[in-house]
Amino acid sequence: MKFVIKKFVTMVITIIMVTLFVFIAFNLISGDAAISSLGTQATPERIESLRNELGLNDPVLVQYGRWAINFLKGDMGISYSYRMPVSTMIMDKVPVTLTMALIAFVLMLIFSIPVGIYTSKHEDGWIDRSIIIINQILMAIPPFFSGILITFLFGRLLKLFTPGGYISYDKNIFGFIGYMFFPALAIALPKATMAVKMLRSSVLKEAKLDYVRTAYSKGNSTNEVFYHHVLKNAMLPVITFFGMTLTDMIAGSIIVEQVFSVPGLGRILLTSISNRDYPVVMAIIVIISVMVLLINMLVDILYSVLDPRISIEDK
Amino acid sequence: MKINNYIFVKDISLKKNSLKNNRNFIAGSIIVVFMMIFMLVGMIASPYDPTAIDSSAKFQGMSLAHWFGCDNFGRDILSRVMEGTYATFKVAFGTVIIGTLFGIIVGALTGYYGGLIDEILMRINDSIFAFPSILLALLFISLLGAGTYQVTLALGIAFIPSFARIVRAEFLKAKNMDYVKVAKLMGASDFRIIFIHILPNTYTVLLSSIMIGFNNAVLAEASMSFLGIGVQPPDPSLGRMLSEAQIYLAKAPNYALFPGVAIILLILGFSLMADGIGRD
Numbered sequence: 001m002k003f004v005i006k007k008f009v010t011m012v013i014t015i016i017m018v019t020l021f022v023f024i025a026f027n028l029i030s031g032d033a034a035i036s037s038l039g040t041q042a043t044p045e046r047i048e049s050l051r052n053e054l055g056l057n058d059p060v061l062v063q064y065g066r067w068a069i070n071f072l073k074g075d076m077g078i079s080y081s082y083r084m085p086v087s088t089m090i091m092d093k094v095p096v097t098l099t100m101a102l103i104a105f106v107l108m109l110i111f112s113i114p115v116g117i118y119t120s121k122h123e124d125g126w127i128d129r130s131i132i133i134i135n136q137i138l139m140a141i142p143p144f145f146s147g148i149l150i151t152f153l154f155g156r157l158l159k160l161f162t163p164g165g166y167i168s169y170d171k172n173i174f175g176f177i178g179y180m181f182f183p184a185l186a187i188a189l190p191k192a193t194m195a196v197k198m199l200r201s202s203v204l205k206e207a208k209l210d211y212v213r214t215a216y217s218k219g220n221s222t223n224e225v226f227y228h229h230v231l232k233n234a235m236l237p238v239i240t241f242f243g244m245t246l247t248d249m250i251a252g253s254i255i256v257e258q259v260f261s262v263p264g265l266g267r268i269l270l271t272s273i274s275n276r277d278y279p280v281v282m283a284i285i286v287i288i289s290v291m292v293l294l295i296n297m298l299v300d301i302l303y304s305v306l307d308p309r310i311s312i313e314d315k
Numbered sequence: 316m317k318i319n320n321y322i323f324v325k326d327i328s329l330k331k332n333s334l335k336n337n338r339n340f341i342a343g344s345i346i347v348v349f350m351m352i353f354m355l356v357g358m359i360a361s362p363y364d365p366t367a368i369d370s371s372a373k374f375q376g377m378s379l380a381h382w383f384g385c386d387n388f389g390r391d392i393l394s395r396v397m398e399g400t401y402a403t404f405k406v407a408f409g410t411v412i413i414g415t416l417f418g419i420i421v422g423a424l425t426g427y428y429g430g431l432i433d434e435i436l437m438r439i440n441d442s443i444f445a446f447p448s449i450l451l452a453l454l455f456i457s458l459l460g461a462g463t464y465q466v467t468l469a470l471g472i473a474f475i476p477s478f479a480r481i482v483r484a485e486f487l488k489a490k491n492m493d494y495v496k497v498a499k500l501m502g503a504s505d506f507r508i509i510f511i512h513i514l515p516n517t518y519t520v521l522l523s524s525i526m527i528g529f530n531n532a533v534l535a536e537a538s539m540s541f542l543g544i545g546v547q548p549p550d551p552s553l554g555r556m557l558s559e560a561q562i563y564l565a566k567a568p569n570y571a572l573f574p575g576v577a578i579i580l581l582i583l584g585f586s587l588m589a590d591g592i593g594r595d
Contacts, residue, residue, distance in 0.1 A: 014442045022454070029458055140583035142534050144541050145557060145575040152564055152571075163564075251447030255538050259561065270542055273457045281457045288450060293442075 003304050011297040018289050023064050026282045071286065077279035081272075086283045090268060094287065095169065097257070097264040101249040103177070103184035108192040108245065115192075116199030116238075121226065123204060131196075139193040143252055147186035147259035154182060164261045183260040187252050191245045198241055202234040236307050243299025247292040340591020343526075346584030350577070354404060357397020365390065365398040366549045377569055384569045387559065395551040396573050402552045403581065406467050406545065407532035413471025414528055415521070418478020423509050425479070426486025437483070440476045448473040448535060453544075461544040470535050474528060481524050485517040519592060526589035533581045553578050 051057050055066060070076075076086035119128045141149075155163040161182055167175035206212070207230055215225045254266030261267075265284055272280035357365075362382075369389035377384045383392035421440070425433040443451065448470070455469035489495055490513075498512050539545035540554030548555065553574040560571035 017439075017442060025454075025458055136587070137579070137583060140579045140586060141575075142537055142578055142582070144538065144554075145571075145578060148557065148561055148564065148571050148575065151561075152568060156565055248447045251450045254449065254453070255542060258542060258558070269453065270544075273453065273544065274461070278457075285450070285454055285457075289446065292446060292450075 004301055007297050007300050011293050015290055015293055018293070019068065019286055020064055022282060022285055022289070023067060024060065026278050027060075027063075029278070071283075076283040079272075079277055079280050081275045081277045086279050089280065090265065090284060090287070093263065093265045093268055096262060097250065097253050097266065098291075099169070099177070100180050100184050100187070100253045100256070100262065100264065101246065103180055104187035104191070104249045104253075105242075105246050107184055107188035108195060109242070111188070111192040112195035112199065116196045116203070117231070119196065120200040120203035120207075120234075123200075132200075135193045135196055139190055139197070141190060143186045143190060144255050144259050146189050147183060147256050150182050150186050151259065166260070166262055179260075180262070183253070183256045183262055186256050186259065187249050191249065195238060195241060195245070199234065199238050202237050203230055206230045206234045236303070239303060239306065240299065243295065243302075246299075247295050250288060250291060250295075337591060339587045343584050343587025343589075343591060346580055347588060350400060350581055350584060353397060353577075354400045357394065358401060361394045361397055363391035363394045365394040365551050367391075376567075383573045384567065386556070386567070386570050387563055390551075392556075392570060392573055395556060396553065396577050399546075399551040399553040399556055399574060400577050400581070402463070402546050402550065403533055403536050403540075403554075403578070406463060406470070406536040407529055409467035410470040410474055410532040410536070411525060411528045413468065414474030414478050414532075415525060417471075417475045419482050419514070419521075421475065422479040422482025422484075423486055423514065426483035427490060427505070427509055427513070433483075436479075440479055443473075444476040444480060448531065449538060452535060452539065456539070456544050461547065463546050466536065466539050466545045470532060470539070473535075474532070478524060478528070481520060482517065485520055486513060489513045489516060523589050523592040526585050526592060530582055530585040530589060533578065533585065537578045 055063060058066075074087050076090075078084065079086050079089055082089065115131065119131050122128045151163045154160040161179055165179070167179050169176040212225060212230060215229050220228070253264060254269060256262075257264045257266040258270070265288065269281060269284045271277075272284070367390060369385070371389065373385065373387060373389045375381055375385040375389070381391050381393065383396060386392055386395070421436060425436050451473040452466070452469040455472060456465060459465040459469060486509075495508060495512060498508050503512070536545060536552075537554040537557075540552040541558045543555065543558065545554060546552035556574040557571055557578075560567070560574070563570055
C-alpha cells in the first residue's frame with residue numbers, strides 16, 4: 001500500500017512537471033495573446049488592460065494554476081483555426097485512438113505469448129529457427145509500411161475492408177471494431193514480434209538457473225517446471241515490456257491513423273501542428289502524456305503485485 | 316526435454332549462442348554495407364536526377380531504363396530511393412550523434428558524481444524516458460517547426476535520456492572498480508578518469524546502444540517524413556515517398572514497395588548488428 005501511494009505521488013509530481021514544461025513552452029512560442037487578438041495597431045493602454053483582464057501579467061505559476069484548473073474542468077481553450085472549444089473538438093476522438101491501441105494490445109498478447117512459449121519450448125528446432133528469422137524480418141517493418149501492405153493485401157486484393165472507409169463508432173459499433181482491426185494489426189505486428197523475441201530469450205535465460213535443476217530433481221516433469229516455475233519468472237521482464245508498448249501504441253496510432261484515414265487524436269494533432277493551432281496541440285499532448293503516465297503507474301503497481309521483491313527493494 | 320538438456324550441457328549451449336550472435340552481426344553488417352554502397356552509388360552516379368519530372372514516364376513500370384519504375388510525376392524511383400536513403404541516413408546520423416554526445420555527458424557526470432544533481436537529473440530523465448519518443452519529437456516539432464534540421468534536433472533531444480540512462484548505469488558499476496581506484500590514487504583528474512579510463516571500458520554497451528539508436532532513428536525519421544514533417548519536398552525521402560505512394564497503391568504498387576524495402580533493410584541491418592554486439 002505504501003508502495004502504491006508512493007507511486008501515485010510520483011506520478012502526480014511528474015504530471016505537474018510535464019504539464020508545466022508544456023505550458024511554459026507553448027506560452028513562449030505562441031506569443032502575446034493580447035497583441036494577437038487586438039492586432040499590432042492597438043494602443044498600449046488597451047493591450048495593457050486586456051493583458052490584465054486575461055491575467056497575462058500574473059506570475060507564470062499563477063497562470064499555470066489557472067490553466068490547470070480550467071483544463072481539469074474541461075475548458076481547454078479555443079482553437080485558433082476552427083474558433084470552437086478544443087474540448088468539443090477532441091473529446092470524441094479520444095475513444096477512437098484508445099480503442100485502436102487496446103485492440104492492438106490484445107492482438108499483441110494473443111500472438112506473442114503462445115508463439116513465444118512455443119519457440120522457447122522447442123528451442124533450435126527448425127520451426128523455432130524459421131519463426132525467429134521471420135520474426136526478425138517482421139520486426140523491421142515500420143507500422144506505416146505494414147499498414148500499407150495490409151491495405152494492399154486485405155483491402156485491395158482480398159477486399160475484407162474498404163481502405164479509407166472509416167465507420168464511426170456511434171453509427172455502427174461492430175463495423176467500427178471491424179475496421180479498426182486492420183490498423184490495430186499494423187500497430188501490433190512489430191511489438192508482438194519484439195515480445196516473442198523477449199519472451200523466448202527470457203525463458204532461455206531462466207532455464208539456465210539453479211532453481212530449475214532443483215525443480216527437476218524434485219521429480220517435476222518438463223511441463224510442470226516450465227509452467228509453474230520458469231514461465232512465471234520469465235514473464236516478469238516481458239510484462240514491463242507490455243506496459244511500455246501500450247504507451248507506445250497510443251503514440252504509434254498517431255502514424256497509423258494517417259495510413260487508414262482514421263479520424264483520431266493523431267490526425268487532429270498533425271493538422272493542428274501544421275496550422276500552428278497551439279491550444280489544440282497543447283491539449284492533445286497533455287491528454288496523451290497523462291494517459292502515458294497513468295499507464296506507467298499502473299504497470300509499476302501491477303509489477304509489484306506480481307513480483308513482491310520490487311516493492312521491498314524500493315523501500 | 317529441451318530445457319533439461321540445457322542445464323547439463325551449459326557450456327556447449329553457450330558456445331553455440333555466441334556463434335549464432337556473430338552470425339547476426341555478420342548478416343547485419345552485410346545489409347548495412349550494402350545499403351551504404353547503394354547510397355554512395357546514388358550520391359556519385361545516380362541514374363537520373365531524383366527531382367527531374369518527366370511527364371511522359373508517369374507510372375512507368377519496372378524496366379531496364381527505370382529499374383524500379385517511375386512515380387506519379389515520372390521521376391525515377393531508383394534514384395529517389397537512393398537519395399532518400401541518404402536523407403534518412405543523414406538524419407539518423409545526426410540524431411545518434413546528438414543523443415550519444417549529450418547522453419554520455421549527462422550519464423557520465425551523474426553516474427560518476429552522484430548526489431543531488433544526479434537525483435534531480437535522473438528524475439527529469441525518467442519522466443522524459445517514460446514518453447514515447449515519437450510524441451516527444453512531435454512536441455519539439457510543434458515548437459521548432461518542420462524541416463530536416465528541426466527533425467534531427469528533435470529526435471536527438473528525444474534520444475538523450477535513453478543513452479544517459481545506459482551510460483549512467485555503466486559508470487555506477489565502474490566507479491567502484493579497482494582500476495578506477497588505482498587511477499585516483501595515482502592522482503588522475505576526474506576528467507581523465509571519466510573520459511580516458513571509464514568511457515573506453517563501456518564500449519560494448521555503448522556500441523550496441525548506438526546500433527539500437529540508429530535502428531530507432533531510421534524508424535523515427537521515416538515516420539516523421541511519412542507524416543510530412545521531416546524532409547520537405549521536392550527533396551526525396553523514404554517516408555514521404557511511402558505516404559505519396561499510398562494514394563496510387565492500386566495503380567503502382569512498386570512505388571510503395573521499394574522505399575518500404577529500403578527502410579526495412581536499414582532497420583533490419585542495424586538491429587541485427589545491435590543483437591550481435593549486445594549479447595556477446
